[in-house]
Amino acid sequence: MREAPDDQKSCYGNGIMSVSERLQQAADRFLYDDDSVLAAQALEGVLIDEYLGDDRTEELLYLLSLYSPGSGVPYSEASDVRPVVLSTLESLA
Numbered sequence: 001m002r003e004a005p006d007d008q009k010s011c012y013g014n015g016i017m018s019v020s021e022r023l024q025q026a027a028d029r030f031l032y033d034d035d036s037v038l039a040a041q042a043l044e045g046v047l048i049d050e051y052l053g054d055d056r057t058e059e060l061l062y063l064l065s066l067y068s069p070g071s072g073v074p075y076s077e078a079s080d081v082r083p084v085v086l087s088t089l090e091s092l093a
Helices: 006-012 021-033 037-051 055-065 078-092
Strands: none
Touching: 021 037, 021 078, 037 055, 037 078, 055 078
């Protein structure tokens, strides 16, 4: 299991952000523990359930819809998705 960097723990792990608990948990799972397709689908599901129509989540939803590690272009990899998860969380703060 990957550990969240200290600077990200302070921003994301202690409830400072105004994102839902479900989104925070799904994002943390993908970022630090499990970057499987199932984890990406769980994150995508939370975004659809709770943030559908919010322009700040569009790029992340798009990348998650194309998430298929190891499949190459045009599909996205974990390394493509992680920075967008972080920037989406920041924009929702």
